[in-house]
Amino acid sequence: MAAEAAAPVSPQPGRCAYFVARKRRFCKMVPARGKRFCGEHGGREEENGRKRIPCPLDPKHTVYEDQLQKHLKKCNSREKPKPVYYSQDINAGLKDTTELPEEQQAPISALSKEELEDLIRKLRRASICINYVLKDQILSHQALQEALNDPQNGDVAFKHLKQQASILGNMERLHLLEPGNCFVEFGAGRGKLSHWVDIALQDSKDVHFLLVERATTRFKVDGKHRKNCFERLQVDIQHLCLNKVPVLVKEKLPVIGIGKHVCGAATDLALRCLVETYAKLCEGEKESPAPKRFKSNETSITSNNSGELHGKPIADSWSPVAGVVIALCCHHRCDWKHYVGQDFFTKVGLGAMEFNYFKRMTSWATCGMRETERKSYATHTKNEEQSNETGEDDQDEYNVDSLQGLLTTEDRKQIGQLCKLLIDHGRIEYLQQRGYEAVLQHYTDLSVSLENVLLTAVPCQSSLAPSTA
Template identity: 80%
Template sequence: MAAAEASSLSPPPGRCAFFVERKKRFCKMVPAQGRRFCGEHGVHEEEKSRKRIPCPLDPKHTVYEDQLQKHLKKCNSREKPKPVYFAQDINAGPKDATESLEEEQVSISALSKEELEDLIRKLRRASTSISNVIKDQILCHQALQNALSDPKNGDAATKHLKQQASILGNMERLELLQPGNCFVEFGAGRGKLSHWVDTALHDAKNVHFLLVERAATRFKVDGKHSRNSFERLQVDIQHLCLNKVPVLAKEKLPVVGIGKHVCGAATDLALRCLVETYAKHYDNREEDPAPKRLKTDETNETSFCPDETCTNSVSENWSPVAGIVIALCCHHRCDWKHYVGQEFFTAAGLGATEFNYFRRMASWATCGLRETARRDTATDGKNEEQSNEAEEHEEDDNGADSNWDSLQGLFTAEERKQIGRRCKLLIDHGRIEYLQQRGYEAVLQRYTDLSVSLENVLLTAVPCQS
């Protein structure tokens, strides 16, 4: 049918003669002079002497076989030179971390009733010692007041603004919106969070922003900034060495790590990048000035963290990382080999096997609400903000492993939700202990309402002051 339709039509003058069946139209690319097809569809050219083959670097496009070597030197898919701050697997975690790929592939629905009940018992036993009361810290910031009251905002845009406003409000509460800092946004995407931090610090000087994103993201907002220093680092967090970023290597600035919905293992990579990798630069300093102490009253006593992990001296606990504010997301995408809370799991008698099940079961906390969010997105107008919101909460079917039929007789919907929340809390508590052991006062809080974001937990950490 399509072939007959194509044969009865002719391409527009000066356009490629290839008929795209999926779109029911001819290709709109312009072919070279004397050619009927563009370079992408040149394989269909009626030319017997030359053959087009898929590019070995990216089979999505083709190239003339006799020009392959010339093409490989300029192909956009060729390996680019590594930036100076690239260090292979520097934040990946211990190389001797054990992980059974075969166990990871076992579906929860394939477990017997006894095995699943034993897994739930382990979960409850490990989480009994955890304070599961997460306080509400739903705040706002004046920098976003005008944007929030804009009547042109759609529902999705308003949700994003509310989250960003609360994140900035929590940063202000922790006194992190200060000049002289370098704000590192992990999983920056378009860079909207850094944009609002920049807006909140409009009159401040000596403020730097590093936007870490492994993809060459389009529709950036970086061009709107003219006052402060913005730099994009196109690199995977796993390979990012902040010490070698030129602005940090030269000026040795205190760093504030931020992120809005840093998915799964990316959170662990970001924590290790900040707490371990960047701190090493200061461990070897010779004559750096002593860190400042925070005074709380007229007696000149320094502020004291009540946590017992903060009772060491300032010199031992002080870190060049001034603070961490990360909105957590997608626990089912966590990875044991990158997870920073391995010591916590091991101390609780758990390991990689239990972790891989718990990370999948974590999606039970939101899987029922996810369908509602999908329907709302489908019925509302399509725009970029909505598609981003959907991507943030879209659970990978293999990772979520939410087989309702096989589990229907074992747990109610509410029980599944509670189990999912326990799994999330357990994974996040391992991150909290990791930070506390390294001299940070780290806590979890709900930074937005569940109706605004299904992933509404914010991790914050600041160095303990003794």
């Protein structure tokens, strides 16, 4: 093994003289003329008695002490005015949920053999009520065929395209890929999913896109979006009140919630935002003008096994939330406080403590693939979407090695998958109780993404009990 390179003894000419101990090198920023340090590390020297201090709003950057008040008025970290659609904790769930005591938050590796076996027994007993198997709905869509056949795409880009194509294919199967709707992409990131939906709709005019993302970053693909149809909402889903978004107030379009790998608790927040907050508020506005709806030459929609209408006029089928299509991800990031399936867990004799452990055990679903997949994915950790997909594969805090001798790799994998299914089934029951026909399915192959489960939901159109098959 080659010896580590020695740390430089002096900064490069024209570069900052501050030594970054963590990186074992000097800062590479360029200081102002006549200075030894850059603006970030200017506190290391004083200029004519002027001193730099950390910004009280964000200590990651510094400011001259005598210019502090002026800086605070324009600092990018200052609190900005809340948008009209911001409503504090509107989708957060139950406010009286108590935090687990520390002794019930111990890592799995700290559990005794008896405690771990008891948890697994509870998991298997609770899972008896889930008597269906996820079907494969691995589809594609012609809107992405050209991109899928582009030889310049690398492996990672190709995998994302296959997932996006299957999501669009499932939307088309559910008759959700049509004009007259407002598509809300949760955890939008670059907004690529909305981009492909727009292409599939062939730039229809009677359609809008809301890209919900709490980060301020904008991406190259934003330049391809039609400015009059696309709008970014910079807000945490927890505080998003769709009923106050100007375009929805004005156009009265039904909403379709979409997302590609919506991490952990963000899925629960998105579901509550759609079917509990937005739908209820819309139902309370019956005196409002009739919502717009795309009209086709046909007055009815054919029936299929996914809950679509049969022989009913489109005008009679309007719902504030026309559908939900979300690719699930990162169950270890779920939060009991926000989880929409609390009633289901309570019904099967489980609570916050079991949920806390089960969400951690979901990482076991991919433990058999750790060694083969880790190196491949590690090279792409800077890719936003890829890091979301592989999040569960990097949960070293759960110390799987400590379970050697108690559970085989195959046992851990099976238990992890069962934990995922149990958490997702709670979401299905939540949607069913609110009048939606909700289904879980595999929308892509494991070789494409380890997170290959898609949640879809459409409003129930009959008095028959919704099916979970």
